[in-house]
Amino acid sequence: MRALARLVARADGQGGTVLVELHGETPLLLRQTPSEGGVATVHVVGGAAGPLAGDDLRLDIEVGPGAAVRVHSVAASVALPGRPGAVSRMAVRAVVHGGAALHWLPEQLVAAAGCAHLAESRVELAAGASLRWRDELICGRYGEAPGGAVVHTQVDYAGRPLLRQSLAVGPHAPGWAGPAVLGGAPATGSLLVVDPSRPPEAATADGSVARLPLAGGPATLWTATAPDAHTLRAHLTV
Amino acid sequence: MAASSLLLLLADGRFPAGAHAHSGGLEAAVAAGRVTDLASLEAFLVGRLATAGLVGAAFAAAAHRAAVAGAVDPADPARSAARSRALARLDAELDARTAAPTLRAVSRRQGRALLRAGREIWPHAPFGDLPTGRPGGAHQPLVLGLLCAAAGLSRTETATVSAYATVTGAASAGVRLLGLDPYRVQALLVGLADACDGTAADAARAADDPPERLPAAAAPLADIHAEVHATWEVRLFAS
Numbered sequence: 001m002r003a004l005a006r007l008v009a010r011a012d013g014q015g016g017t018v019l020v021e022l023h024g025e026t027p028l029l030l031r032q033t034p035s036e037g038g039v040a041t042v043h044v045v046g047g048a049a050g051p052l053a054g055d056d057l058r059l060d061i062e063v064g065p066g067a068a069v070r071v072h073s074v075a076a077s078v079a080l081p082g083r084p085g086a087v088s089r090m091a092v093r094a095v096v097h098g099g100a101a102l103h104w105l106p107e108q109l110v111a112a113a114g115c116a117h118l119a120e121s122r123v124e125l126a127a128g129a130s131l132r133w134r135d136e137l138i139c140g141r142y143g144e145a146p147g148g149a150v151v152h153t154q155v156d157y158a159g160r161p162l163l164r165q166s167l168a169v170g171p172h173a174p175g176w177a178g179p180a181v182l183g184g185a186p187a188t189g190s191l192l193v194v195d196p197s198r199p200p201e202a203a204t205a206d207g208s209v210a211r212l213p214l215a216g217g218p219a220t221l222w223t224a225t226a227p228d229a230h231t232l233r234a235h236l237t238v
Numbered sequence: 239m240a241a242s243s244l245l246l247l248l249a250d251g252r253f254p255a256g257a258h259a260h261s262g263g264l265e266a267a268v269a270a271g272r273v274t275d276l277a278s279l280e281a282f283l284v285g286r287l288a289t290a291g292l293v294g295a296a297f298a299a300a301a302h303r304a305a306v307a308g309a310v311d312p313a314d315p316a317r318s319a320a321r322s323r324a325l326a327r328l329d330a331e332l333d334a335r336t337a338a339p340t341l342r343a344v345s346r347r348q349g350r351a352l353l354r355a356g357r358e359i360w361p362h363a364p365f366g367d368l369p370t371g372r373p374g375g376a377h378q379p380l381v382l383g384l385l386c387a388a389a390g391l392s393r394t395e396t397a398t399v400s401a402y403a404t405v406t407g408a409a410s411a412g413v414r415l416l417g418l419d420p421y422r423v424q425a426l427l428v429g430l431a432d433a434c435d436g437t438a439a440d441a442a443r444a445a446d447d448p449p450e451r452l453p454a455a456a457a458p459l460a461d462i463h464a465e466v467h468a469t470w471e472v473r474l475f476a477s
Contacts, residue, residue: 010355013274055402061279084349088252092278102301133276152454154450154454156332160262161330161331161333161450162336163334163337164331164334164454165335165337165454165456166453166455166456167455167456167458168455173288174285174287174288174433175281175282175283175285175286175287175288175289176285176288177281178278178281178283178284178285179267179270179272179273179278179281179285179286179459180263180267180281180282180283180285180286180289180290180457180459180460181285181289181316181457181458181459181460182286182458183270183459188458190254190458198472203338203339203465203468205461205462205464205465205466205467205469207270207462207466208462210338210462210465210466212337212338212339212352212461212465213339214333214334214337215334215336215339215342216330216332216334217335221337222461223337223458223461223462224458225458225459225462228346
């Protein structure tokens with residue numbers, strides 16, 4: 001399946017946000033839900049199982065100056081095998097203008113056995129934009145080894161590179177489960193917080209989660225590994 | 239023949255750039271109980287090669303590309319300005335791939351040590367085009383790329399020096415930290431030689447891509463281990 005969804009938000013001039021464009025295609029459907037405190041809230045509703053290998057899904061988001069949007073999903077997405085040799089792809093492109101805020105807080109991505117999935121996010125933040133971007137990856141359903149999955153994140157702030165990371169798991173990613181990468185943890189993820197009003201924070205870490213101030217802008221990355229999705233969410237809720 | 243000896247000299251752990259002081263994250267992984275024996279050391283090295291090893295080698299290869307591109311005269315001012323821009327861009331891109339501030343600082347510290355050796359040995363190499371605005375100096379792979387270009391190594395040889403150092407440094411730290419049999423560890427490195435060459439070849443190819451598309455392979459535990467290690471009061475290795 002191929003699907004293109006698009007979300008465009010603008011400030012309404014009275015402290016709120018209006019969604020001037022909101023449309024999706026099965027299986028990538030967008031639904032506006034009640035907003036909280038001037039933040040427009042949208043849920044991504046999976047209109048079909050998957051993504052299945054061969055699916056090509058794309059979501060474009062634009063948040064205009066001063067607008068604020070929060071995006072959730074109603075359920076975890078489970079990347080599944082499809083046609084032999086095919087790859088499923090979920091590409092998210094987001095542009096966030098000055099004074100605007102985007103909260104991207106979807107449910108987990110589960111890499112099921114035999115899947116071949118690429119989750120690719122590209123975010124452009126203008127100077128003065130805010131972002132909260134969470135990615136959570138569960139390596140296999142319960143008791144199962146995952147197929148191939150790559151979670152690629154590319155974020156620029158004010159025209160400078162802020163974050164580039166590409167986490168690969170599965171049979172084509174050498175050493176991914178070993179002690180240099182995930183140490184056998186079936187759940188991993190990160191939360192990127194970009195907030196120009198927040199004072200810089202020092203790095204901290206314990207055995208499975210770290211808070212990392214980034215070099216390219218007013219940003220902090222939380223990165224974690226966990227024994228399960230629930231613990232991971234607790235690490236990445238700040 | 240000369241090129242081969244230079245390749246060996248630059249890849250040698252005795253090259254005076256302080257590499258022996260670093261364990262490549264192994265000391266923290268051992269303390270966390272994640273690396274305990276030869277098998278888990280191998281898994282560590284394989285994962286490190288595919289992540290930090292690939293990224294470092296690709297940036298060394300890209301810096302080598304910036305060093306040798308263009309005019310014949312390396313001191314040509316227009317050429318020097320173009321090289322400065324390319325290296326500054328690579329520096330920012332490598333920062334964006336190094337989320338842990340401790341690892342950024344370690345890379346710059348190792349870059350500084352390598353630069354000291356490079357300036358003495360190849361005084362006419364264009365080290366002056368490395369970005370200077372950053373406290374702490376230039377990232378190690380950038381310095382390595384310029385240094386290997388000055389030595390006349392090819393781009394692939396440059397990537398090989400970089401990838402090789404990521405595994406051998408951590409492997410010899412493994413001998414010291416875990417008291418492993420050095421023959422067995424050496425055999426393990428022999429077994430990884432093909433993977434190391436493959437990583438170097440991938441890195442050299444990737445250097446043709448624009449900087450934002452260079453490899454960005456991430457390893458959550460490398461970031462976590464590095465920040466935990468930085469808080470220790472007593473440690474055997476600097477990283």
